[in-house]
Amino acid sequence: MTSALIDSLRKGNRLALSRILSQVENGTDAGIAALEELFLETGTAHKIGITGPPGSGKSTLVNALTRELRRREPEKKVAIIAVDPSSPFTGGAILGDRVRMLDLQDDKQIFIRSMASRGALGGLAEQTEALSQVFDAAGYGFILIETVGAGQSEVDVVNLAHTTIVVDAPGMGDDIQSIKAGILEIADILVVNKADRPGADQSVSYLKNMVEMGYARSINNRNHHLEDFHENPVEATPSADWIPPVLKTVASEYQGITELTNAILTHAAHLRQSGQWHAKDQAAIRTNINHQLIAGLLKDFHQNVPAELVDSLVEKAQKRAISPNAAVRDLLAYNRNNTVESSE
Ligand SMILES: Nc1nc2c(ncn2[C@@H]2O[C@H](COP(=O)(O)OP(=O)(O)O)[C@@H](O)[C@H]2O)c(=O)[nH]1
Numbered sequence: 001m002t003s004a005l006i007d008s009l010r011k012g013n014r015l016a017l018s019r020i021l022s023q024v025e026n027g028t029d030a031g032i033a034a035l036e037e038l039f040l041e042t043g044t045a046h047k048i049g050i051t052g053p054p055g056s057g058k059s060t061l062v063n064a065l066t067r068e069l070r071r072r073e074p075e076k077k078v079a080i081i082a083v084d085p086s087s088p089f090t091g092g093a094i095l096g097d098r099v100r101m102l103d104l105q106d107d108k109q110i111f112i113r114s115m116a117s118r119g120a121l122g123g124l125a126e127q128t129e130a131l132s133q134v135f136d137a138a139g140y141g142f143i144l145i146e147t148v149g150a151g152q153s154e155v156d157v158v159n160l161a162h163t164t165i166v167v168d169a170p171g172m173g174d175d176i177q178s179i180k181a182g183i184l185e186i187a188d189i190l191v192v193n194k195a196d197r198p199g200a201d202q203s204v205s206y207l208k209n210m211v212e213m214g215y216a217r218s219i220n221n222r223n224h225h226l227e228d229f230h231e232n233p234v235e236a237t238p239s240a241d242w243i244p245p246v247l248k249t250v251a252s253e254y255q256g257i258t259e260l261t262n263a264i265l266t267h268a269a270h271l272r273q274s275g276q277w278h279a280k281d282q283a284a285i286r287t288n289i290n291h292q293l294i295a296g297l298l299k300d301f302h303q304n305v306p307a308e309l310v311d312s313l314v315e316k317a318q319k320r321a322i323s324p325n326a327a328v329r330d331l332l333a334y335n336r337n338n339t340v341e342s343s344e
C-alpha cells in the first residue's frame with residue numbers, strides 16, 4: 001500500500017505527497033519505511049533557510065521569492081516549509097501566513113507545509129530535514145524553510161540548508177540588536193526588509209560592518225589552519241571566500257526580489273564550484289547518522305543494562321561515594337560484557 005503511495009508521489013500526486021509528509025511527521029512505521037526508500041532519490045534540491053525576528057517580513061519575502069523562483073526556473077517546483085515551534089495553532093501557520101500564501105495556491109508546482117510539532121523524529125531540525133527529503137525525492141528543486149530566528153533549534157534548522165538568508169527590518173525594537181550574533185554568523189545572505197521604512201540605510205551599513213569584521217576573523221582562522229587547508233581542500237575550505245551580500249528589499253511591493261534571487265542562485269553556483277555543496281551534504285548526512293546512532297545506542301544500552309544498576313550508581317554518586325565519571329565507566333563496562341550477540 002505504501003509502495004503504491006510512493007509511486008503516486010513520484011508521479012507528482014499532491015495527495016500522496018501530503019499523506020507521506022504526514023506519515024513521516026508522525027513517525028509511523030509507514031513513514032519511516034517511506035523515508036528509507038525515498039532518501040535514495042534525494043540530493044538534488046536546493047534547500048534555502050529564511051530566518052529572522054518575528055514581523056521582519058519572512059513570510060512575505062518567501063511569498064515573493066517563490067513567485068520569482070518559479071518565473072526564473074519554471075521547470076523547478078518549489079516547496080515551502082514554515083517552521084514555527086511557538087505557534088499554538090495546529091498546522092503551525094499563523095492566519096496571516098495562510099492569507100498571504102493564498103496567491104501562490106493556483107500554482108500546482110508550489111507546495112506549502114506548516115510544521116509546529118517536534119514530532120517523533122527528535123528535534124525540529126531532524127523533523128525539518130525529514131520533510132525536506134520527501135520534497136527532494138518528490139522532485140521539488142527549491143525547498144524554502146522559514147523559521148523564527150530565536151534560539152539554538154532554529155540555528156540547527158537553518159544549518160541543514162545550503163543557503164541561509166537572515167532577514168531583519170529597520171526599527172524593530174532595539175533595531176539590529178534583534179538579530180542575535182550567532183544567527184549573523186550563519187548568514188550567507190543578509191536582507192534588510194521593509195526598506196521603505198526609515199533607518200534602512202543605517203541597518204545596511206551596520207550589517208555590512210558586521211560582515212566585514214566576521215570576514216576578517218575567518219581569514220585569520222584560515223591562515224591559522226593553512227596546513228590542513230592544503231591537505232584537505234574540500235573539508236577545510238571555510239566559506240570565507242563567499243562574502244555575504246547585504247540586500248535591501250520591500251517584500252510587500254516585490255522590490256529587490258530580483259537581486260535577492262540572483263544572490264541565491266549565485267550562492268548555489270559558488271557552493272557547487274567550491275566543493276562546499278558536497279561538503280555540506282556530507283555534513284548533514286553525518287549529523288543525521290550521528291543523531292540516529294546516539295538514539296540507537298542509548299536504546300541498546302537500556303536493553304542491556306538493568307535500570308536498577310543505573311539507579312544504584314546514581315545513588316552512589318549522589319552520596320559522593322563515586323564520581324559520575326566512574327559510574328559511566330562501570331555502566332559502559334557492564335554494557336560491553338552483557339551485550340546480547342546479534343544473530344548473524
Ligand atoms: N512596510 C512594509 N511592510 C512589510 C514588508 N514586508 C512585510 N511587511 C508587513 O510586515 C508584517 C509582517 O510580515 P510577515 O511576513 O508576516 O513577517 P514574519 O513574521 O517575519 O513572517 C505584515 O503585515 C507584512 O505585510 C515591507 O517590505 N514593507
Ligand SMILES: [Mg+2]
Nearest residue numbers: 058059097146
Ligand atoms: Mg512568518
